[in-house]
Amino acid sequence: MTRPPRSDAARNRAAVLAAADELFATAVEPARVSMDDVATAAGVGKGTLFRAFGSRAGLIQALWARRTEPLRHAIESGPLPLGPGTEPRRRVAAILDAILVVKLDNRHLTLALEERSGGVSLYEQAQYQLVHQLLSDLLRDAGQGDESELLAHLLLAAVRADLLDHLIGGRGSSRRKLRAGIGAVVDLVLNGSGG
Amino acid sequence: MTRPPRSDAARNRAAVLAAADELFATAVEPARVSMDDVATAAGVGKGTLFRAFGSRAGLIQALWARRTEPLRHAIESGPLPLGPGTEPRRRVAAILDAILVVKLDNRHLTLALEERSGGVSLYEQAQYQLVHQLLSDLLRDAGQGDESELLAHLLLAAVRADLLDHLIGGRGSSRRKLRAGIGAVVDLVLNGSGG
DNA sequence: TTCGGATCCGGACCGCTGGTCCGGCTGGCA
DNA sequence: TGCCAGCCGGACCAGCGGTCCGGATCCGAA
Structure with a gap:
């Protein structure tokens, strides 16, 4: 108790x-x-x-959990295209875009989250593993077979905090162009690979 | 003097x-x-x-420079498909695969290199910027237009040290499967996007 | 309202890190 | 051989994440 x-x-x-x-x-x-x-x-x-x-990582993860609570809720039981019921490929694209937006809206926090501090790699964080699991399952449903796990990692690598920070921080892609550009590549990967 | x-x-x-x-x-x-x-x-x-x-970063970069000297040489003036003269798309794929191999062969060193230590992000390192520049130029030659810079970043994100470490370290993809899987996605992105 | 102990507070403290500093030594030229 | 610029090396520093424990605080029981 x-x-x-x-x-x-x-x-x-x-x-x-x-x-x-x-x-x-x-x-x-x-x-x-x-x-x-x-x-x-x-x-x-x-x-x-x-x-x-x-620990420091614990604090940052708690902050992150609070900030992403609406997104988690929307994915678990929200309206389309984030919620369940959407065609897998479309849902993957929607989730990645939503993650991208959240990260852009919380650049510094996200940077702190993904920074390897205390020896905790991004890939060892429960938060990452949950998203990866979800995407993997969706990709499997979409017929990606045994490449779905790798594919999920690669898609998530496209929205890593430090990359986004570099792209937005340095003069260059605006938010709009970034979403469009990354979205285009994601669609390409999703729709071009057998299924 | x-x-x-x-x-x-x-x-x-x-x-x-x-x-x-x-x-x-x-x-x-x-x-x-x-x-x-x-x-x-x-x-x-x-x-x-x-x-x-x-600094620590300086030492690691010096080590990295030594380890990658053969690769740099091969790219600058080596035989096909790494060297100049190869069709741009094929050359991009070859370079990415070669980078992947070098990183797999030097997992720990690469991990240290890309770890944000001393406030130096991967994206601020001269070494990264040179590769990115090269890939961007090649993609532009391949007709990717103004998306080439972003595309180069995304392709390089697929071979980031901590991701590779996670994929190889945890039970899962062997070296062979990793090269094949990443290569497939790279080809998809390269050949599916206008050009 | 009082009381007692489980729970929590807070800041001094620890080990460790990357990085600096400077008195003394040494390599290499005249 | 003598001289000194340049180099050596380890004591030292500030700052970090994290721990510890004596004392303050909360809260249910009486």
Whole structure:
């Protein structure tokens, strides 16, 4: 039996989430947002912070989970084309585009998420593995056979945080052009490979 | 006029390169190879190491440059299909496959190279930018127009070190299957998109 | 309302990292 | 042989993620 958290614990957790969200959104270089910074900004001790989130990666993943909750919900039980019921290939394309948009809307946080910090690779994160599993299944349904897992990885590689940051940060593709360009390549891969 | 380096400096530089090469090849976790480790293994002081290579990133890039020298040479003036003279699309595919092979042959070093350490993103590294430039030009020649730059980034994203490490490390695709699978997707993108 | 102990707080502390600094040594030319 | 620019090397530094534990706080029981 896990008992509900004490009131001060809940309050502090919320304060940390708010402060961290602000810091990561504001900071120019998310890697330079230290745990001390977060603790100070939240008006909380460092111990509290680590007890609540376990590690830096844990904190960032909690922030990410909050930010992507609407998207997860839309995929699980939302309207087309994100929700179930859409033709697999179309759904894969829609999901990738939605992920792209979320990442663009949370550039710094996403960058922090995917940065290999604490020895935790992107590919070892539960969050990534869930999305990969979903895409793999859809691709299998679409008749991609035993290439579906690799294909899912490659498609997700197209929307990696640092690449997007580089493309948007450096003069060049605007948001619109980026979505169009990546979408075109995704469609190409989805529709050209046997099925 | 820059004078030739003193003999002891040259000797130390070589010792560091050899020791670091060994360490990165052996270590299970390249991120855990510290500069102290390298200095100790090379029988050299830390100051010497940093004077010779500037930074951790500098050392890794020097190692990488040595390892990829044959490949660079083959691309610049080697035989087909890597060298100049090959039909652009075929050459892009050949170059990507060659890069893939080199990365697989130097997994740990490549991982260290692409790890964002010291705030230096993969996309800011001269080494990456040169390859990207080359691929962009080839794609433009192949009639990809203004999408060639983005396309080059996406193709290179398919052979990123941590993805390869994940695919090979975890049970799954063997080397052969990986080359075939990635090659197939690359061909699809190259041959399906106008031109 | 009081009380007692489970739970949580917080900041001093730790080990480790990449990187700097400078007193002393050494290679190489005159 | 003598001289000194250039090089050596390890003590040192600031900053990081993460731990620890004495004391404050919350909350159910009496």
